[in-house]
Amino acid sequence: MDKFRIAVRKFSPFESTLQKLWDAFCLTNNVQIEVEMIPLELHELYEETIVNKGLKNGKWDIAHLNTDWIFDAANERAVLDLTSFINQNPPQDYPEGWHQSLLNLQQINGGTYGLPFHDGPECLIYRKDLFEDLSEKENFKKQFGYELFPPKTWEQFTQIATFFNRPERNLFGCVFANYPDGHNMVFDFCLQLWTRGGSLLNDQNKININHNQAVEALDYYRKIVNDTNAVHPGSRNFGSVEAGMAFAEGQAAMAINWFGFASMCEVIEESKVKGKVDITELPHDENHKTASLNVYWLYTIGIGSKNKALAYDFLRFATTAESDKLLTTEGGIGCRKSTWNDIEINKTIPYYHKLEMLHENALTLPQTPIWPKVAELIDQMVLKAIETDISSKILLEETQENIEKLTLNV
Numbered sequence: 001m002d003k004f005r006i007a008v009r010k011f012s013p014f015e016s017t018l019q020k021l022w023d024a025f026c027l028t029n030n031v032q033i034e035v036e037m038i039p040l041e042l043h044e045l046y047e048e049t050i051v052n053k054g055l056k057n058g059k060w061d062i063a064h065l066n067t068d069w070i071f072d073a074a075n076e077r078a079v080l081d082l083t084s085f086i087n088q089n090p091p092q093d094y095p096e097g098w099h100q101s102l103l104n105l106q107q108i109n110g111g112t113y114g115l116p117f118h119d120g121p122e123c124l125i126y127r128k129d130l131f132e133d134l135s136e137k138e139n140f141k142k143q144f145g146y147e148l149f150p151p152k153t154w155e156q157f158t159q160i161a162t163f164f165n166r167p168e169r170n171l172f173g174c175v176f177a178n179y180p181d182g183h184n185m186v187f188d189f190c191l192q193l194w195t196r197g198g199s200l201l202n203d204q205n206k207i208n209i210n211h212n213q214a215v216e217a218l219d220y221y222r223k224i225v226n227d228t229n230a231v232h233p234g235s236r237n238f239g240s241v242e243a244g245m246a247f248a249e250g251q252a253a254m255a256i257n258w259f260g261f262a263s264m265c266e267v268i269e270e271s272k273v274k275g276k277v278d279i280t281e282l283p284h285d286e287n288h289k290t291a292s293l294n295v296y297w298l299y300t301i302g303i304g305s306k307n308k309a310l311a312y313d314f315l316r317f318a319t320t321a322e323s324d325k326l327l328t329t330e331g332g333i334g335c336r337k338s339t340w341n342d343i344e345i346n347k348t349i350p351y352y353h354k355l356e357m358l359h360e361n362a363l364t365l366p367q368t369p370i371w372p373k374v375a376e377l378i379d380q381m382v383l384k385a386i387e388t389d390i391s392s393k394i395l396l397e398e399t400q401e402n403i404e405k406l407t408l409n410v
Helices: 012-029 042-051 067-075 083-088 128-132 134-144 154-164 184-194 212-225 240-248 260-267 308-318 321-330 343-348 352-360 371-387 392-409
Strands: 004-009 035-040 062-066 115-118 122-127 172-175 252-258 277-280 297-301
Touching: 004 012, 004 042, 012 035, 012 308, 012 321, 035 042, 042 062, 042 067, 062 067, 062 308, 067 297, 067 371, 122 128, 122 260, 122 352, 128 134, 134 154, 154 172, 154 212, 154 252, 172 240, 184 212, 184 371, 212 371, 212 392, 240 252, 240 260, 252 260, 260 277, 260 321, 277 352, 297 308, 321 343, 343 352, 371 392
Parallel strands: 004 035, 004 062, 172 252
Antiparallel strands: 062 297, 115 297, 122 252, 122 277
């Protein structure tokens, strides 16, 4: 019999959880088929599963896909519509076991193209031990004239990052994920835009980033990430996982990253900041409200899989309340309400209950099959902004022109 193949987002909590779940699933159901789990970085994962048609041609039975790819995957007929399986044998407590915000993005043209796997909107992660230290508070007030607290505005964010930047102690003000993988800098740009009251869409619901708020967003972002007096020097080469690990190892006072990289600090062995972390909403323009980004990971089944029934049985097993809690204790973020409200989890991760607050302000990316290509263009634009002196206005104009060319080709 052929091997059962799973494309896994490369991240040790995902890898360990999947292995434990598969072993338990096989034991419980007397499954004999050999499994091959391949951990892949973000870009590799997208290329392998969708661009190179791995899900379509049967190379992968199951894949982790994130929600900004799922519209593209469904449009390419790469992933299986799970509706008939769900109708015959729904997952435990489906759909009421999940928050509605984790059920929408995989619903496309009446089909359901995945089940929630890993959640955790973007947030500000910070070292509460540093922020609450009395001598730090005293020194900060002397220097800046106001009380030290998690930043409410981007100006405060810069000042606080500068204050805590202490390279001689291997402590930096903040850490970013600036490796150009078509995701992290795109998300950072969106957050900068949204927290200034801007939008990715115009009145006609078309993608448009050629406007003043986008200029302000890009101007600030290129300046802060290049600020050697505030930012971890490894940021340029970090993806979100590496940035999360740097924070967990005590190398930064603040990070803008996924909620999962905060909770990871409380559960992984490598963490040097257990009990010293908290999260809050993102800074924002004084005249606009905060924002977060709702992108989550899904379990999906390849349309070309020869083991569709087995794959769905595993997805049902992997999305039970018990399995969801396991992911959290391994260092991921469970998607079920039961996990969010679990007493044991909240004892280990005291800010876990704040997930609901983040979801209240969480926005989503445009659902269009061209989004992955748009994201590549934005990623290239942000990288150019960081590496060159070309004005933000010109970069945004050029990128918008290229986005409109994509639209014409659809």
